[in-house]
Amino acid sequence: MTGSGTAEDPYIISDVDDLQAIEATDLDAYYELSNDIDALETSTWNAGAGFDPVGTGGTEFTGSFNGGGYTISNLFINRPAESAIGLFGATYTAVIQNVTLTDVNITGDYYVGGIVGNAQDTLISDCYVAGSVVATDSIGKIGGIVGWPGGITIISRCGTRGIINATAPGDCVGGIAGDNYGDDVLTITNCYS
Template sequence: MLGAGTQSNPYIVQTPQDLHNVRNNLTAYYELGNDIDMGSWGNFTPIGTSSAKFIGSFNGKGYKIKNLTINSTTAYVGLFGFTENATIQNLVIENANVVGQNVNYVGILVGNITNSTIKNCYTTGQVNGQYGVGGLVGWHYSGLIENCFSHANATGKGRVGGLVGNGATSNSLVNKCYSTGLVTVTPDPNLYNGGLVGSHADSTKVTNSYWDINTSGQTKSAGGIGKTTTEMKTQSTYAGWDFISVWGINNDYPYLQMFGVPTAPPKKETISIQSYVNHIHSIVIKTNKSTKQIKSFLNTIQTLSERHTGTKRTVSTYTLSIETSVQKSNRSVRSAIATVNTYINPIGSLVERKTKTMKRLLSYVDSIHSHVNVIVPIQNKIINAYLSVLENPSSLYCIEHNSNIYAIENPSTVEVI
């Protein structure tokens, strides 16, 4: 193990074996050098007993001890079994399973503390014992627990609390702490149990501390204030707490800033996405007003002119990875002057002579109305437009030796589809 065990040069705990070796020097200074997973270690023996107490200092430095398992038949059960004049701070014990089989003084972090200080620590998992069982500390004889919390479930026969099982004296101080774990007392559920503290010699020594009455299943505690889950996740609940440099809250239970913002467990869900894409229809109406001059040396003019124009247009769309449905209709009216040439082949003409003298007939048709249909189907990416020009046949009758000439023009119409 690196270090010298002094305050200026503490031992650096980096492996499960290093953690086990802390019992070899119960007066030294220790620091975690990284997270330690105890999952492969098996049953861990608590550090310190009532006859050989841990009186040193252990600084977690913001690291975690994960998957700790303890199953003991000897009293004073926890990562540390018994501490006196010790300091434990900045430490997380995550997903622990601590059991004291028919024994007392059981907690995930410490079984019993005397004249010791615990700061900036929290626990998760479960703890089970007989009397004096707590999610953080089982038996709190004297000292200070501050800025700590527990999400662990606690089960026992009596003096069971979400954070502390029993505060044995008026010197058992708890300040700015909370708990959320389920508290279960069997067989007598009324035998000294509480959401935060199971029992306490002087409940006034528990200050500015809270427990969740919904998740704990407890409406009473020997100290602290019970709040609903919603209230526990609201910053204004925590009177006097330092949410600038010590605590943080983000629509959830408060967390200690030194450990970073807690990450929620991943959620698996199935999302069905249906996209309905209909055809895009667009109607473009175009009306051309044009003046045409046509000369024809005929009595009867029959013309039919069709003009088809294909226009290619590109429409770019930007979409996300899911399919989208877009419907768009455009309608535009344009007025323009265009020259349209018509070619009629063959042109049939009929000239009737009523006299013996053949005369040159000359007729002028100045105004010809045109009928223009523009149908533009718009499709995704490519737009084709089609133009049809339809002229109505015009007719002219010229009869000599009569005083009147009748000219009849068929008006042209524009039909828009």
């Protein structure tokens, strides 16, 4: 991975290994895709669990990720006993933009989204997800873009197409976002599903 992770010189993501390496590199840095990525090989990673989402509930992604309009295809995540599942598992004060995911196959327990499982105070714009996103627990909170958008989260100019499936009763399911409650402030503009 080239670059220094600053706004002026972001880390450059050119393959699926670079994408997975974000977690070990710096969760509070700037990243940018340089080309399309076929993530088909993730279906064999981690004894069938697939890609390990970037950021967790204890160590959220707090940086910036610019997909540059490129496409990540065939991303596979099969973690039915884990929460905060998506390309990014958990984010806080992050900016994620211009990301296209196609032919995804994402399964998690709860807080499951195509782009982010659990997004807190996060800005997500110009993103698109096509494929299958599944939650297995009754806590649910599953969305095509974000499973649980908490804090003050903004989702704009995003779209989804495919299957968003809750396999347990009581789940909160949405084409864009799964759930929003309490003092959380969610703004969704110019999106479709």
